[in-house]
Amino acid sequence: MGICTSLMGCRYKSGSKPCKTCSHHVTFGYTIIDGREYTWDFNPRFGPLFECASIGKRDWVPNSRHKVWKAFEAWLKETQDD
Ligand SMILES: [Zn+2]
Numbered sequence: 001m002g003i004c005t006s007l008m009g010c011r012y013k014s015g016s017k018p019c020k021t022c023s024h025h026v027t028f029g030y031t032i033i034d035g036r037e038y039t040w041d042f043n044p045r046f047g048p049l050f051e052c053a054s055i056g057k058r059d060w061v062p063n064s065r066h067k068v069w070k071a072f073e074a075w076l077k078e079t080q081d082d
Contacts, residue, residue, distance in 0.1 A: 002020075002025055003025075003026055004025050004026075005025075005026055006019075006022065006024035010024065010025075012025075022044075023044065023045040024043075025043065025044060026041050026042065026043050027041070027042045028040070028042075029042065029079065031075070033068060033071065034067075036054040036055070037053045037054055038050060038052050038068045038071070039052075039053060040072060042076070050062055050068060050072075
């Protein structure tokens with residue numbers, strides 16, 4: 001699921017297909033790891049913005065070995081491929 005935040009109307013949108021290549025397109029994902037819920041907003045230009053609800057961290061950058069990256073990468077592959 002995603003939204004386009006373009007205020008001018010989106011020229012990348014075709015029919016019901018989301019504008020995945022548009023810099024205004026934001027997709028939301030989440031996963032649960034070790035009982036903690038992690039959410040992210042993903043923008044193709046700016047990348048993911050993570051949030052860990054359980055520990056109340058916003059705009060949080062997980063370290064490179066964090067399990068959330070693996071979940072994010074799997075999600076990315078699943079959602080961004082046509
Ligand atoms: Zn768009």
